Amino acid sequence: MISRIDHISIAVKDYDKAMKFFQKIFNLVPGASASDPEMKYSWEIFSAGDLSRLEIINPTGKGSFLDNFLSDKKDGGVHHITFETPDIYQAKQRLEDNNIPYFGFKDHGSFWKELFIHPKHAFGVLIQIAEFRPDEWINPSLVFQGSKKWSVEKGENKTELSFAHPGGGKVKIELTKEEVKKLIDDLAS
Numbered sequence: 254m255i256s257r258i259d260h261i262s263i264a265v266k267d268y269d270k271a272m273k274f275f276q277k278i279f280n281l282v283p284g285a286s287a288s289d290p291e292m293k294y295s296w297e298i299f300s301a302g303d304l305s306r307l308e309i310i311n312p313t314g315k316g317s318f319l320d321n322f323l324s325d326k327k328d329g330g331v332h333h334i335t336f337e338t339p340d341i342y343q344a345k346q347r348l349e350d351n352n353i354p355y356f357g358f359k360d361h362g363s364f365w366k367e368l369f370i371h372p373k374h375a376f377g378v379l380i381q382i383a384e385f386r387p388d389e390w391i392n393p394s395l396v397f398q399g400s401k402k403w404s405v406e407k408g409e410n411k412t413e414l415s416f417a418h419p420g421g422g423k424v425k426i427e428l429t430k431e432e433v434k435k436l437i438d439d440l441a442s
Contacts, residue, residue: 254344260298264319265329266293268311275299280376281307285389293317294422299387304418308335333369333379341366341384355382397423 265271273280279301286297293314299307310332312319322332338344341360345368348355358368366384388396397404402417412433415423428436 254338254347255382256337256339259335259383260307260308262296262310262332262381264322264324264326264332265309265311266326268297268309269329271309271311271329272297275307275309282394284330288313294319304424333381335381335383337387338382338384341368341382344368344382344384366408371393 263271263426272283274431276283276299276414281299281301284298284300284306286295288295290313293312294310294317295313296308299309301307310319312323321330322327345355345358348368348370353370354374355368355370360366364385368382370380370382372379397415397417404415404423406413406415410430412428412430414428415425418424
């Protein structure tokens with residue numbers, strides 16, 4: 254039902270302050286972003302080196318769904334955790350079969366499907382379950398182009414291997430010449 258945790262979402266009062274903090278202190282890379290005038294909020298996804306992700310959300314006007322959440326917080330706080338699923342309808346059915354209430358079910362076609370479990374039914378945590386294509390939500394510089402799932406960059410004393418990450422993007426590893434030889438032996442056996 255669940256592939257992985259996709260991101261943790263933090264609601265903030267001051268987007269610029271939060272963005273500078275996470276980029277300067279943690280070197281997070283900005284990715285996809287958007288605003289929703291109807292719900293009066295904006296969001297942006299940031300990726301860490303291992304492609305774990307953080308979402309920053311903030312209200313863009315009075316009457317945002319975030320107003321109540323942020324009302325008793327100094328700067329912000331953890332708003333929700335998003336789990337990726339390969340099939341939102343299967344996830345929805347599993348919740349129904351286990352009498353777990355959910356809300357906010359939306360199907361936007363192949364682009365995005367989601368539902369939420371209220372914190373009172375999930376041990377104090379708002380949970381979002383979503384079906385989507387992870388590569389579409391991160392910085393394009395972190396994504397392999399085409400269908401290739403790896404790349405090799407040979408250096409004088411080391412080799413850098415990059416592999417497609419199941420959560421979108423790519424992950425890199427550096428190997429010494431000796432480690433490359435061992436890897437080749439392992440692959441050949």
